[in-house]
Amino acid sequence: MSHDHDDHHAVPADIALRVKALETVLTQRGYVSTETLDAIIDAYENRIGPRNGARVVARAWADPDFKARLLDDANPVIEEMGLAGVEGTDIRVIENTPQVHNMVVCTLCSCYPWALLGLPPSWYKSFAYRSRAVSEPREVLKEFGVELDRETEVRVWDSTAERRYLVMPRRPEDSAGLDESSLAALVTRNGMIGTALV
Amino acid sequence: MAKIHDMGGLRNFGAIPVEENEPVFHTGWEARVFATNLAISPHLGGNVDRFRHLIESIPPPEYLNSSYYERWLASVMEACVETGLLSEQELHAINRGDVPEAGPVRTDPIPAALIGDFLIGGKVSPRDFEGTAEFAVGDRVRTRRLQKEGHTRMVGYAQGCDGQVIEDNGNQVLPDDHAMQRGATMQRLYTVRFAATELWGPESNANDSVCIDLWESYLQHVE
Numbered sequence: 001m002s003h004d005h006d007d008h009h010a011v012p013a014d015i016a017l018r019v020k021a022l023e024t025v026l027t028q029r030g031y032v033s034t035e036t037l038d039a040i041i042d043a044y045e046n047r048i049g050p051r052n053g054a055r056v057v058a059r060a061w062a063d064p065d066f067k068a069r070l071l072d073d074a075n076p077v078i079e080e081m082g083l084a085g086v087e088g089t090d091i092r093v094i095e096n097t098p099q100v101h102n103m104v105v106c107t108l109c110s111c112y113p114w115a116l117l118g119l120p121p122s123w124y125k126s127f128a129y130r131s132r133a134v135s136e137p138r139e140v141l142k143e144f145g146v147e148l149d150r151e152t153e154v155r156v157w158d159s160t161a162e163r164r165y166l167v168m169p170r171r172p173e174d175s176a177g178l179d180e181s182s183l184a185a186l187v188t189r190n191g192m193i194g195t196a197l198v
Numbered sequence: 199m200a201k202i203h204d205m206g207g208l209r210n211f212g213a214i215p216v217e218e219n220e221p222v223f224h225t226g227w228e229a230r231v232f233a234t235n236l237a238i239s240p241h242l243g244g245n246v247d248r249f250r251h252l253i254e255s256i257p258p259p260e261y262l263n264s265s266y267y268e269r270w271l272a273s274v275m276e277a278c279v280e281t282g283l284l285s286e287q288e289l290h291a292i293n294r295g296d297v298p299e300a301g302p303v304r305t306d307p308i309p310a311a312l313i314g315d316f317l318i319g320g321k322v323s324p325r326d327f328e329g330t331a332e333f334a335v336g337d338r339v340r341t342r343r344l345q346k347e348g349h350t351r352m353v354g355y356a357q358g359c360d361g362q363v364i365e366d367n368g369n370q371v372l373p374d375d376h377a378m379q380r381g382a383t384m385q386r387l388y389t390v391r392f393a394a395t396e397l398w399g400p401e402s403n404a405n406d407s408v409c410i411d412l413w414e415s416y417l418q419h420v421e
Contacts, residue, residue, distance in 0.1 A: 022274075025288065040232070041233050044222055089323045115318055137406065157409045
């Protein structure tokens with residue numbers, strides 16, 4: 001972007017001031033409203049987060065028919081559950097098995113299934129994760145405390161299109177008899193990115 | 199060659215910086231940048247590919263020294279200028295922290311209630327399998343080398359590599375055209391699986407793989 005370089009004498013103001021100035025002008029001219037911005041922030045701080053994805057995983061653990069539909073084509077299932085939304089209009093659920101461990105990254109930006117997991121944590125957006133997840137996933141997993149044997153395939157999914165990936169972790173062996181909400185409590189955000197076991 | 203955002207396989211970025219009990223937003227301004235981007239997007243054409251292209255156009259030193267939401271701010275400001283919402287002079291004023299003089303007022307801001315529905319509880323994208331697919335599931339394919347100026351989702355680390363098509367995802371908007379304002383060209387999107395050894399050499403674990411979503415024009419047949 002050339003603008004900053006065109007204007008050599010301008011020292012950019014503190015970022016909070018610049019953001020405030022932008023919001024003020026766009027509000028004054030009627031492009032956005034303060035209420036709309038507040039509603040968006042409230043949604044992601046309070047309503048749209050990893051509990052959404054955990055509900056999907058828990059139901060799949062509890063109901064084999066649901067799981068089969070979900071793995072075949074997650075989209076109608078996600079829509080029925082009211083969980084389709086921005087950065088989550090084309091979902092693929094990928095299942096961890098004893099043979100395959102899945103892990104999700106976006107090397108080019110930081111694509112992430114917002115509708116199911118909320119906004120991504122800083123580490124997911126970090127240059128370290130974006131650069132290393134594809135080339136040395138086992139080293140990355142070790143930093144998260146996950147060590148897999150050499151025979152298990154580590155399958156990394158680089159989210160380069162508008163499809164968003166959700167990992168279905170393996171159901172814990174000691175979870176027999178738990179109902180869906182108790183199962184959902186076991187499902188972690190990192191488990192659904194693939195950087196943790198559950 | 200690739201631009202700085204094309205980070206897959208780059209070295210020396212160190213350990214993954216994990217922050218325990220991280221808040222959704224670290225500061226008030228991060229939240230406002232995020233929300234402003236979403237709310238203004240329909241007035242900017244709603245083109246996420248253009249949004250990404252503008253972020254990728256940030257010069258490398260600035261890209262590397264700015265945070266995620268600082269890059270978002272740069273992109274939305276640039277998009278406001280190129281769509282005529284703000285002038286260059288107004289951009290400079292904002293960069294000084296000043297609110298530009300009064301300008302023309304729209305009377306149709308997008309209502310907050312509508313935004314709430316749009317974020318969650320909506321529809322999934324319709325499937326589109328019109329036309330013929332050049333590749334079928336199971337085909338061996340080789341990625342093309344795309345050393346171009348504009349925008350592409352053909353990641354640098356997998357260019358010139360052989361893989362196997364594992365899914366035909368139907369037609370999707372080609373970002374290479376859409377980001378450069380050449381329209382919403384629909385093109386087949388495939389998921390292609392590459393062996394880690396093909397991408398990174400023989401020292402990689404022979405069992406491991408990387409799956410990447412790639413458009414038809416990124417691929418060619420392997421004899």
